[in-house]
Each structure stands twice: as structure tokens, then as C-alpha cells.
Amino acid sequence: METEISTEQKILDAAEEVFIEEGFSGARMQQIADKAGINKAMLHYYFRSKDKLFELVFAYKMKQFMPRVESVLQNPALSLLDKLDAFVEAYLDMLRHNPRLPMFILSTMNRNPELMKSANIQFGKWIIQLIEEEIEKGTIKRVNPHQFMLTLIGMCIFPFVGRPVFSAVFELKKEAYELILTERKEHVQAYIRFILEP
Amino acid sequence: METEISTEQKILDAAEEVFIEEGFSGARMQQIADKAGINKAMLHYYFRSKDKLFELVFAYKMKQFMPRVESVLQNPALSLLDKLDAFVEAYLDMLRHNPRLPMFILSTMNRNPELMKSANIQFGKWIIQLIEEEIEKGTIKRVNPHQFMLTLIGMCIFPFVGRPVFSAVFELKKEAYELILTERKEHVQAYIRFILEP
DNA sequence: AAGTGATTTAACCAGTTGGTTAACGCAAAG
DNA sequence: CTTTGCGTTAACCAACTGGTTAAATCACTT
Numbered sequence: 522m523e524t525e526i527s528t529e530q531k532i533l534d535a536a537e538e539v540f541i542e543e544g545f546s547g548a549r550m551q552q553i554a555d556k557a558g559i560n561k562a563m564l565h566y567y568f569r570s571k572d573k574l575f576e577l578v579f580a581y582k583m584k585q586f587m588p589r590v591e592s593v594l595q596n597p598a599l600s601l602l603d604k605l606d607a608f609v610e611a612y613l614d615m616l617r618h619n620p621r622l623p624m625f626i627l628s629t630m631n632r633n634p635e636l637m638k639s640a641n642i643q644f645g646k647w648i649i650q651l652i653e654e655e656i657e658k659g660t661i662k663r664v665n666p667h668q669f670m671l672t673l674i675g676m677c678i679f680p681f682v683g684r685p686v687f688s689a690v691f692e693l694k695k696e697a698y699e700l701i702l703t704e705r706k707e708h709v710q711a712y713i714r715f716i717l718e719p
Numbered sequence: 720m721e722t723e724i725s726t727e728q729k730i731l732d733a734a735e736e737v738f739i740e741e742g743f744s745g746a747r748m749q750q751i752a753d754k755a756g757i758n759k760a761m762l763h764y765y766f767r768s769k770d771k772l773f774e775l776v777f778a779y780k781m782k783q784f785m786p787r788v789e790s791v792l793q794n795p796a797l798s799l800l801d802k803l804d805a806f807v808e809a810y811l812d813m814l815r816h817n818p819r820l821p822m823f824i825l826s827t828m829n830r831n832p833e834l835m836k837s838a839n840i841q842f843g844k845w846i847i848q849l850i851e852e853e854i855e856k857g858t859i860k861r862v863n864p865h866q867f868m869l870t871l872i873g874m875c876i877f878p879f880v881g882r883p884v885f886s887a888v889f890e891l892k893k894e895a896y897e898l899i900l901t902e903r904k905e906h907v908q909a910y911i912r913f914i915l916e917p
Numbered sequence: 918a919a920g921t922g923a924t925t926t927a928a929c930c931a932g933t934t935g936g937t938t939a940a941c942g943c944a945a946a947g
Numbered sequence: 948c949t950t951t952g953c954g955t956t957a958a959c960c961a962a963c964t965g966g967t968t969a970a971a972t973c974a975c976t977t
Binding site for chain 2: 963964965967968
């Protein structure tokens with residue numbers, strides 16, 4: 522049985538694909554219409570303009586990109602190490618299912634930094650505070666929280682945004698790079714423990 | 720005294736700025752002409768087409784982006800740790816002078832992976848081989864060379880491509896982020912020693 | 918001064934782009 | 948059966964885009 526997909530949703534799906542592949546200025550309304558299997562005028566009927574359509578797609582993708590970790594972070598039964606482990610686990614899984622997401626968000630934000638409004642931002646402060654508390658308590662080694670988080674997030678994201686360059690420089694074929702991505706989770710988690718465990 | 724700048728060079732400089740700011744599809748030939756202070760027809764007189772002009776700019780920027788480390792890597796007077804230290808030192812300095820370079824290269828390569836031809840690629844193999852040799856000799860700890868290099872390069876590049884997102888999430892103002900970039904070098908070098916020193 | 922080749926300009930052009938419009942189809946409501 | 952309002956379409960449009968052209972200007976040689 523076929524699930525009915527509304528025209529609106531077909532447009533959003535197509536727009537997502539095209540914007541991620543081509544970026545805002547590279548994307549063409551006609552291309553989105555074709556991919557959605559509809560008339561170009563429908564795009565403007567449902568979403569007034571290219572800008573509006575892009576805003577919606579971007580906000581949706583941004584939500585996906587920002588880790589939803591409030592519940593994990595606030596779970597008192599978990600140590601900081603366990604929390605970070607869970608974060609890396611979930612985040613790397615999500616990225617493997619959306620490998621082009623990071624480049625889409627990062628490159629869009631680079632040309633349009635004010636777009637950040639559409640995102641939930643709170644968890645940054647929480648993590649920093651959490652790290653500082655644990656350092657005070659002496660349960661983890663003393664590190665610079667921002668430098669540490671920059672490295673940690675970079676370790677998750679860079680394999681995806683840097684893939685073409687990295688696999689060219691180190692002459693890694695598709696399968697070899699896939700293997701690296703598979704093993705990345707353990708590697709990052711080992712890094713966390715190695716850096717933080719007293 | 721004023722140094723004469725050829726029209727050709729003025730165009731290249733302007734094209735570089737515009738392509739880096741806007742990307743290929745976002746860049747406009749008229750904008751490049753305006754920035755170079757010349758007529759649009761001159762662009763086509765000196766460089767046949769937008770594609771040709773972009774290719775030149777990209778190849779030039781790619782050369783800048785790829786670290787030139789042959790001499791350092793092959794200097795037998797330096798230990799691997801010293802070589803990596805020197806690499807990080809030089810590379811982070813270069814990036815601080817060209818903060819938008821990484822995003823330009825990475826996003827272009829993501830949409831156009833075959834452009835890699837224009838780059839010198841050899842140093843990847845050398846570094847991997849070097850790391851494996853040192854592991855054999857027991858002078859550094861046993862690590863997965865590719866995972867290690869992915870982390871190391873990511874540590875250098877991510878602060879630049881991820882800046883807008885990161886500074887928003889952690890609510891870092893310009894000065895705070897600049898400080899982090901300043902301290903990044905030491906942080907990366909400390910990481911290298913911490914991971915590799917037996 | 919006239920010729921010559923490279924450089925520069927304004928005007929132009931055809932194709933593309935985001936966006937609009939007016940008519941049409943069609944199901945539900947009256 | 949007619950009306951009403953949403954969904955859909957083809958045709959259209961003005962602005963913009965990369966690219967061209969023919970004439971003008973400049974620097975230099977003869």
C-alpha cells in the first residue's frame with residue numbers, strides 16, 4: 522500500500538536534497554520542482570519565494586544538526602565520561618546517516634552567520650559548566666573546556682566535511698574511508714577517556 | 720611610490736575575494752569586475768570564462784592550502800614529534816592569515832571532488848609511513864595513523880570552518896574566539912605529545 | 918605622422934532565473 | 948446543478964547572467 526505524501530512534503534523533500542547538494546545560490550527552483558514531480562508555480566504557491574523555502578529547509582536541518590542532549594546531560598546517574606560517550610555515540614550515528622549535513626550547515630553559516638537564531642543553543646553553556654564542575658571536584662583532569670570541546674566536536678564533524686580532501690591526500694578508497702568512519706566512534710571515545718581520566 | 724599592479728593581477732585578486740566570499744555559483748562576474756575597478760569585458764579578455772577564472776583561482780588557493788612540508792618531513796635531524804610540531808606551527812599560522820581558505824577549499828571539493836588533480840598529494844603517504852616506522856621502532860605509542868592524522872588535521876582546520884556555529888553554541892564573542900585561536904597551537908602540540916610520547 | 922598591435926570600453930545578446938498571472942479542474946457545500 | 952475555494956497548470960515576464968562585438972584608445976615602432 523502506498524502512503525500518500527502531500528505536495529507540500531514532496532516539495533520540502535526535494536528542496537532539501539537540492540539545497541544540500543547545490544547550496545542556496547547553486548540550487549534552481551526548476552530543479553526542485555522537477556525532483557518533486559510538480560510544476561514550478563507550485564513552489565511559489567506553497568512557499569512564497571526561494572528565500573522562504575530555504576529558510577524552512579535550513580531551520581529543519583539545523584535542528585537535526587544540533588545535538589539533542591539535554592536529557593542525557595541532566596541525567597544524574599551518568600558520569601561526565603558516560604555522558605560524553607553517549608553524545609559521541611548518538612552524534613556520530615546521526616552524521617553517518619546524514620553525511621552531507623555538516624557541510625551544508627557549516628558553509629551556509631559561514632556566508633550567513635545570523636541564521637543561527639533558528640537553533641537551540643543552550644547546551645553549550647551546560648557542557649562547559651559540567652566540565653568545570655568536574656574539574657573542581659577532581660574527577661577529571663584539568664583541561665581548557667573550550668579547547669577540549671572544539672577538538673571533540675571537530676573529531677566528529679571533520680571526517681565528514683573534510684572527506685574529499687582527506688581521502689585524496691591519503692589515497693583512501695571508498696571502502697577504506699568507510700572503515701575509518703566505522704572505527705571513528707571508538708577512537709573518539711578512547712580520546713575522551715585518555716584526555717579526561719585522572 | 721606606488722607599485723604598478725597589472726590588470727591581470729587586479730582581476731585575480733578581486734576574483735579570489737569574491738569566489739571565497741560567495742562560492743562559485745554565488746559569485747558574479749560583474750562583482751569581480753567592480754572590485755577590480757575594470758570593465759566586465761576585461762574579465763573575458765584575460766580569462767575566457769567564469770569557469771577558467773575559477774579554475775585558476777582554485778588551483779592557486781589549493782596550493783596555498785596544501786601544506787608544503789617535504790623539507791621538514793625529510794630532515795633527518797628532527798624527531799617525528801618535532802616534525803609534527805613544526806607542521807602545526809606553520810599550518811596554523813597560515814590558516815590564521817587565511818581564515819576563510821579552509822571553507823573555500825572544503826566546500827568546493829565537496830561539490831567537485833575531481834578538482835583534486837591540481838594539488839600536490841604525496842605528503843600524505845610519507846607521513847603515514849613515518850608514523851608506522853616510529854611505531855615499529857617503539858619511539859612513539861601505537862596509534863592508528865589515519866585516525867590520528869584525521870584528528871590532527873581536524874584540530875587545525877575545524878576551528879576555522881566551524882567558527883560561526885561553535886562561537887554561537889558557546890556564546891563566544893569575537894575576542895574570546897580570537898584568544899582560543901591564539902592558544903590553539905599550544906593545545907594541538909600538547910595533544911600530539913600526550914598521544915604519541917611513550 | 919602613420920601604422921600596428923595590445924588594451925579598454927559601451928552597447929548588445931541570447932539564455933536563464935525567480936516569480937506572476939489567468940485560466941482550468943475538481944471535490945465538497947449549498 | 949451550481950457555487951465556492953483550494954490545488955494545479957501553461958504561458959508569460961522582467962531582471963539578471965555569462966559572454967560577445969565592434970569601435971575606440973593607448974603605447975610604441977617605423
